[in-house]
Amino acid sequence: MQINEVTTISILGRQPALGIAELESLYGPNNVEVFGKQSCLITIAHDEIDFNRLGGSVRLAKILSELPNDWNSIEKYLIEKCPQFANYAQDKLSFGISVYGVNVSPKKLANTALQVKKAIKSSGHSVRMVPHKALELGSATVIHNKLTNGNNWELLIVSNGEKTFLAQTTNIQDIEAYTARDQARPFRDAKVGMLPPKLAQIIINLSVGNIGQKFNVNGPNLDQTAQLSGIDVASSVLVLDPFCGTGVVLQEAMLMDYDIYGTDLEPRMVQYSIDNLNWLDSRYPNLGDYRRIEVGDATKHTWSNPQSISNVACETYLGKPLSTLPPGDQLSKIMQEVNTLHHKFLENIGKQINSGTRLCLAIPTWRGKHEFLHLKVLDFLSDLGYNRVKFEHVRNEDLIYHREGQVVGRELLVLTRS
Known part of the structure; x- marks a missing residue:
């Protein structure tokens, strides 16, 4: 699979092998590539994937760009580029960052997110940062803050140790929807x-x-x-x-x-x-x-x-x-x-x-x-x-x-x- 063919990334669930087999089964082995321990690259556009039928993927994201592999360079890139993308937002922007496979501490990630917020704000745009306590935002947090809707972002930084991608979450598993059709069943x-x-x-x-x-x-x-x-x-x-x-x-x-x-x-x-x-x-x-x-x-x-x-x-x-x-x-x-x-x-x-x-x-x-x-x-x-x-x-x-x-x-x- 050529990197320039990749458009989408899937973050896999608790048992990644099941999600990998599911994606390969549905979309074919040539359209899927394992990327690190917890994700897959997919050559199919995110809006052509039936995310809501997937049981083994917890997030789907469109790839925005390839990043450097070291965190300092990643931080510099985000501080420079995020204000430019924020200009496309018409209203107040909310954003959060989740990281997979990158060697960075939650404290350092939180500091980077704060620096990105300051950079966006200094460009004249109203912005809110979703607080970070871990390397990944919880599904409920992403859904509650509507980070896959409208002007808002959940940015994913995903690495396999050799390559690193910046992606924007487009879909996330709705645990409440699963619960509603499981535990609420009459029998x-x-x-x-x-x-x-x-x-x-x-x-x-x-x-x-x-x-x-x-x-x-x-x-x-x-x-x-x-x-x-x-x-x-x-x-x-x-x-x-x-x-x-x-x-x-x-x-x-x-x-x-x-x-x-x-x-x-x-x-x-x-x-x-x-x-x-x-x-x-x-x-x-x-x-x-x-x-x-x-x-x-x-x-x-x-x-x-x-x-x-x-x-x-x-x-x-x-x-x-x-x-x-x-x-x-x-x-x-x-x-x-x-x-x-x-x-x-x-x-x-x-x-x-x-x-x-x-x-x-x-x-x-x-x-x-x-x-x-x-x-x-x-x-x-x-x-x-x-x-x-x-x-x-x-x-x-x-x-x-x-x-x-x-x-x-x-x-x-x-x-x-x-």
């Missing part, structure tokens, strides 16, 4: 696991694959959930979740304007999904053209018109909830039971879906004393008629969603039917 069940909407988005995006460039056509007055539901992505795509639970994956797929098909072994879960999606309809009408939700055991269910299924996206059965790692024999029994279920499921669905159909399954992985323990079925994927997708910018073994202290994590398994 949730901690016993079957609480799939975060952001992870559900990643699972869907990995299952859908390359979508190319899409335009976000809605105005800035809508919250991010409403903006997401307004994006026109191919509504002919039918996403199947064979383990739909309370409907988180189905919900997020609907918000991407996909048609949905959900099944679950438990009638109670099926009803939860139906009720939760009815609730979603009441908040965001006109979602999707087709939905079907029914009781079905994923290991032996026959789906209706399976040839119409475009993609499979789901969190499978994760096994017995565990607060501590059990003794070896107990863990082996748990893993064997879960492995058998996955083997039967892959056999069953493989007989029904078209060759080339893409799947992303969030399957269990157990945190051992020194490493993650994986299902044995992963060694027999080709025998079952599947190819595991290989990413150029991230290793498959890094595609694990896991929190500190958790025994059971989620391994994202991306497959295509042979």
